[in-house]
Amino acid sequence: MSKDDGHLIGKFPALPKQERAHQKREALMESGRFLFISKGYESTTAKEIAAHANVATGTFYRYFSDKRQLLMSLLEDQLEKIMPPEPTWVHGDPEYLLATLLAKHSEDLNKLGLHRVLPELLPHDPELAEVITNARLKIHFMMVEVLEQAHQESLTWTDLDLDSVSWAIIAVLEKLPQKEAESGSKADYEKIAKVICRMIFPPEIIEQLQSGEKTL
Amino acid sequence: MSKDDGHLIGKFPALPKQERAHQKREALMESGRFLFISKGYESTTAKEIAAHANVATGTFYRYFSDKRQLLMSLLEDQLEKIMPPEPTWVHGDPEYLLATLLAKHSEDLNKLGLHRVLPELLPHDPELAEVITNARLKIHFMMVEVLEQAHQESLTWTDLDLDSVSWAIIAVLEKLPQKEAESGSKADYEKIAKVICRMIFPPEIIEQLQSGEKTL
Amino acid sequence: MSKDDGHLIGKFPALPKQERAHQKREALMESGRFLFISKGYESTTAKEIAAHANVATGTFYRYFSDKRQLLMSLLEDQLEKIMPPEPTWVHGDPEYLLATLLAKHSEDLNKLGLHRVLPELLPHDPELAEVITNARLKIHFMMVEVLEQAHQESLTWTDLDLDSVSWAIIAVLEKLPQKEAESGSKADYEKIAKVICRMIFPPEIIEQLQSGEKTL
Amino acid sequence: MSKDDGHLIGKFPALPKQERAHQKREALMESGRFLFISKGYESTTAKEIAAHANVATGTFYRYFSDKRQLLMSLLEDQLEKIMPPEPTWVHGDPEYLLATLLAKHSEDLNKLGLHRVLPELLPHDPELAEVITNARLKIHFMMVEVLEQAHQESLTWTDLDLDSVSWAIIAVLEKLPQKEAESGSKADYEKIAKVICRMIFPPEIIEQLQSGEKTL
DNA sequence: GATGAATGAGCCTTCATTCAT
DNA sequence: GATGAATGAAGGCTCATTCAT
Known part of the structure; x- marks a missing residue:
């Protein structure tokens, strides 16, 4: 049910804009987390994170001011889980x-x-x-x-x-x-x-x- | 006697060559240690280490093949102290x-x-x-x-x-x-x-x- | 029509992206050729080639992995002409x-x-x-x-x-x-x-x- | 016979100074020739030439103002042979x-x-x-x-x-x-x-x- | 909003040359 | 004279960040 229920045609997800944006943000964070863990923070480039999240380099900077902020978000998001x-x-x-x-x-x-x-x-x-x-x-x-x-x-x-x-x-x-x-x-x-x-x-x-x- | 007898004042150390080299190596290691600790390993550049040790960039590379080797030397030198x-x-x-x-x-x-x-x-x-x-x-x-x-x-x-x-x-x-x-x-x-x-x-x-x- | 229709005067070329990229590659190759010939291969730096082609240093490396590859491309491109x-x-x-x-x-x-x-x-x-x-x-x-x-x-x-x-x-x-x-x-x-x-x-x-x- | 005739003791050749100097020059030229040919002119460093000729780096510059001059000497010396x-x-x-x-x-x-x-x-x-x-x-x-x-x-x-x-x-x-x-x-x-x-x-x-x- | 080409500062490293010993 | 450590300019290359499309 809801917005993801299969009414999609082709590759254009009919999600509300905000949802789409949110998904991208999530994808970037997940990619960041994955890459930070795999190869270390310093060795991970913004470009890589974007590529891994299937978005353009520039898009990274729409959602995060820089690499560090992504990390901060990761922490904020999940610190309570610790x-x-x-x-x-x-x-x-x-x-x-x-x-x-x-x-x-x-x-x-x-x-x-x-x-x-x-x-x-x-x-x-x-x-x-x-x-x-x-x-x-x-x-x-x-x-x-x-x-x-x-x-x-x-x-x-x-x-x-x-x-x-x-x-x-x-x-x-x-x-x-x-x-x-x-x-x-x-x-x-x-x-x-x-x-x-x-x-x-x-x-x-x-x-x-x-x-x-x-x-x- | 002569010019090397320790009566010198100022900037002419006049130590035996090997000693001088050793001192420089030590100075570089000490500078490396200091900077690694102060600002982190990744954020420290070879140039900075050299500058902090008052030698030219190239001199760094006479004594160490790179930053990592300096770190390794630091460790080797002092691991037993741990x-x-x-x-x-x-x-x-x-x-x-x-x-x-x-x-x-x-x-x-x-x-x-x-x-x-x-x-x-x-x-x-x-x-x-x-x-x-x-x-x-x-x-x-x-x-x-x-x-x-x-x-x-x-x-x-x-x-x-x-x-x-x-x-x-x-x-x-x-x-x-x-x-x-x-x-x-x-x-x-x-x-x-x-x-x-x-x-x-x-x-x-x-x-x-x-x-x-x-x-x- | 509108802003892309060729009536522009000045510095806004407005070519399709791929075309622009291709032109830049060409420009770099031409600059490389020119400089290699004028001052020799070894004496020509990637930075110079970039400058001569009116692009930034980094741009050079977007199109060629290094100087040698540019030369190889020059040759491949034109060997048949020989x-x-x-x-x-x-x-x-x-x-x-x-x-x-x-x-x-x-x-x-x-x-x-x-x-x-x-x-x-x-x-x-x-x-x-x-x-x-x-x-x-x-x-x-x-x-x-x-x-x-x-x-x-x-x-x-x-x-x-x-x-x-x-x-x-x-x-x-x-x-x-x-x-x-x-x-x-x-x-x-x-x-x-x-x-x-x-x-x-x-x-x-x-x-x-x-x-x-x-x-x- | 003559100056090289076996009166040498140990490793101190009793050659006249000028002769010794000349020998060093010769050695440097021969080393330069060898290395230029083996690895190319640009890729050969003055230090290498000196090392190959078993003299110190600085000595190179006593006999030649720079790499190029060594090459010129090589040519002058031997052009007639061509x-x-x-x-x-x-x-x-x-x-x-x-x-x-x-x-x-x-x-x-x-x-x-x-x-x-x-x-x-x-x-x-x-x-x-x-x-x-x-x-x-x-x-x-x-x-x-x-x-x-x-x-x-x-x-x-x-x-x-x-x-x-x-x-x-x-x-x-x-x-x-x-x-x-x-x-x-x-x-x-x-x-x-x-x-x-x-x-x-x-x-x-x-x-x-x-x-x-x-x-x- | 999204894109990714472009930018250029800055890092690592080499090496011709100098100079104190 | 000889030495080789020291110098520092300069080249190769990367990457965070911007911006025209």
């Missing part, structure tokens, strides 16, 4: 939950794929760096909050700095894609989840949580 | 030792500084990637070995996968410079060391080690 | 025919002009050398064939090696432009034709042919 | 004499080898061109004179322009090295000599000369 859903660790087996979370997060990142180009740019593009840092901070605060909550309930180690724990967890999280890229295979999320959990919970707490005695 | 000395965790307070190690490692990396450019290049330079991956693997194996040893002595958690622990530690280690770059200040090595140690040792073991009862 | 039409010496006054042929050939070469750059390149560009050698061989075989035919009819010297004769003729032919370049004036084609004819025909045969007694 | 000895065609079998001359000339040219680089330079170096043109003219006049002499004795064709004959002969002469370079083998000097002779002498004259009846 945001891990608030983990509900305290409601059940935290190791299992975390392993699931890791798998999901890793998959999301891979779908997005941009983590491969960011390192290339972050150090030299403050604005971009800020966007990313903010996203990271958001995750960090979210995680600290969760840890804090668990701390309130006396579920966590009492002698560890929650901020450092949170940061360490994020460090591990962010290194995951690299690990997988280097080894060429999926990481063993369960083992890693177990390690991460140990940073947070004493073993006996985890057992309690796993046995379901102590859910929120 | 190599953390084998930690002797089991001989004393592991938290203290690890904190010291973190501080030292972080400082080394910062002196080297290249960790900022590597991410930019690794995905697109297989040879370079291999060099780095090898170095990382070396650290990883070293760490696994140490953990294994501790494990033999029943010092470690018995339910954690040592390989994953090792990898997580390295992940944290490698994220340190980024953390410091983003926050603009030194990390709190002691708190982080504590978190890392928790991945390895049960708290009571750490206490034992700290009290010196159970050294190797 | 090919002398098969002479019909045996049908009439051979001296007159040959003189005409020489004049024509010389004029063609001069129009083309590339004979001035070829010597510079042939020894160091095997591919180019092959192209040229093939063209020369073609002429050689054509000439041998004609001589052979004349030989069949007992028109030629009986004691000369036709292959050597053919080669000598071509040598003379190819030296013509140089002779003219050095003296700065046209060669005396009739006198030279007479000399060449003497390499082929005994004088009495020529007389016969000239008197028309013995045409094919 | 000069064919005045042929004494009229004293014996002209075909035999000419064949010998061709062989000798060809060998000389090949020893010199510079005929390979001249075409690259002549069109764009008027001074050089003049040197060469003069040499050629000298040969031309020499040849015309000989022909004239033969003409006086009624040995030559009476209806051919001696100037054109002379020029044609030189054309053939100068194309010889190219022919040999292209075919990769020696030319058949006897056959070619026969053709050339036919441009000059009627067959019966040649027979006379060969039979020795009519020497000068």
Whole structure:
């Protein structure tokens, strides 16, 4: 049904103008993403992106002021997808939950794929760096909050700095894609989840949580 | 005696030729390092490096076949400095030792500084990637070995996968410079060391080690 | 009609796109030819060719991958023009025919002009050398064939090696432009034709042919 | 005997200074000749020539103001060697004499080898061109004179322009090295000599000369 | 809006030439 | 005299960006 329903004749899609434009924009972004990931940001030229999206070079510049803006749009568009859903660790087996979370997060990142180009740019593009840092901070605060909550309930180690724990967890999280890229295979999320959990919970707490005695 | 005896003031260094050449090479490498770190590898031109080292463009090419080779030399020169000395965790307070190690490692990396450019290049330079991956693997194996040893002595958690622990530690280690770059200040090595140690040792073991009862 | 109808005066050519592109290519080739001839192949830069054709440097590279390719195109385009039409010496006054042929050939070469750059390149560009050698061989075989035919009819010297004769003729032919370049004036084609004819025909045969007694 | 007679100790030749200098100059010229011929004039760098002659780059410029001057010296030095000895065609079998001359000339040219680089330079170096043109003219006049002499004795064709004959002969002469370079083998000097002779002498004259009846 | 030819600044690299040692 | 490191102008080529159609 709707506008794409086969009433098309030949190669002239009868889409509303705005829709057509939107499609082109999308195509360019997708091409940009693909090429950035395949060959790196610097090595990808605007012309290539346009060609890959089957539009003329000039068209690129109608939709984006330059290569960088396309990247920014990619990020804006999809940064929220990186945001891990608030983990509900305290409601059940935290190791299992975390392993699931890791798998999901890793998959999301891979779908997005941009983590491969960011390192290339972050150090030299403050604005971009800020966007990313903010996203990271958001995750960090979210995680600290969760840890804090668990701390309130006396579920966590009492002698560890929650901020450092949170940061360490994020460090591990962010290194995951690299690990997988280097080894060429999926990481063993369960083992890693177990390690991460140990940073947070004493073993006996985890057992309690796993046995379901102590859910929120 | 004569004109070369060091009494000269001003711009006539009068060093032995080979020395002069070596100095120039060093100056170029230092300039390369500085500029790579400041403005990124791609954005740095051979001309700039030469200018920063106060030599002509052509001189750059006398000492290096190109920018990449300069980077490789930087790495070769200093990769061993990254190599953390084998930690002797089991001989004393592991938290203290690890904190010291973190501080030292972080400082080394910062002196080297290249960790900022590597991410930019690794995905697109297989040879370079291999060099780095090898170095990382070396650290990883070293760490696994140490953990294994501790494990033999029943010092470690018995339910954690040592390989994953090792990898997580390295992940944290490698994220340190980024953390410091983003926050603009030194990390709190002691708190982080504590978190890392928790991945390895049960708290009571750490206490034992700290009290010196159970050294190797 | 409207703005494209040719009534425009000034700088708006308004040709169909393809035509314009073709013209630009032509202009570049012509500029290349001119500059190669004037100042030599090596001494001519792509930038100069572009400037002479009133286009930007980059435009040169849209139409040609490099200087050499432009030269190759020049040759391909015009090599057939060098090919002398098969002479019909045996049908009439051979001296007159040959003189005409020489004049024509010389004029063609001069129009083309590339004979001035070829010597510079042939020894160091095997591919180019092959192209040229093939063209020369073609002429050689054509000439041998004609001589052979004349030989069949007992028109030629009986004691000369036709292959050597053919080669000598071509040598003379190819030296013509140089002779003219050095003296700065046209060669005396009739006198030279007479000399060449003497390499082929005994004088009495020529007389016969000239008197028309013995045409094919 | 003399200065080179074995009193040398180690690697310090006890040659008079001037001699040493002269040797270096010679070595540079020989290296230049070799490299010009192998890789072309333009593609040969001063540094290469120096390296090939086992001297430092700077030394090159002590003996020659630049690459071109080295070439000029090469020519000056050896141009006379190109000069064919005045042929004494009229004293014996002209075909035999000419064949010998061709062989000798060809060998000389090949020893010199510079005929390979001249075409690259002549069109764009008027001074050089003049040197060469003069040499050629000298040969031309020499040849015309000989022909004239033969003409006086009624040995030559009476209806051919001696100037054109002379020029044609030189054309053939100068194309010889190219022919040999292209075919990769020696030319058949006897056959070619026969053709050339036919441009000059009627067959019966040649027979006379060969039979020795009519020497000068 | 779309096109893609055109632009030209700027990068990489080479090499003739100089000059301090 | 000899050396060879240093110089820097200049050529080849790319690519982000513009603009006439």
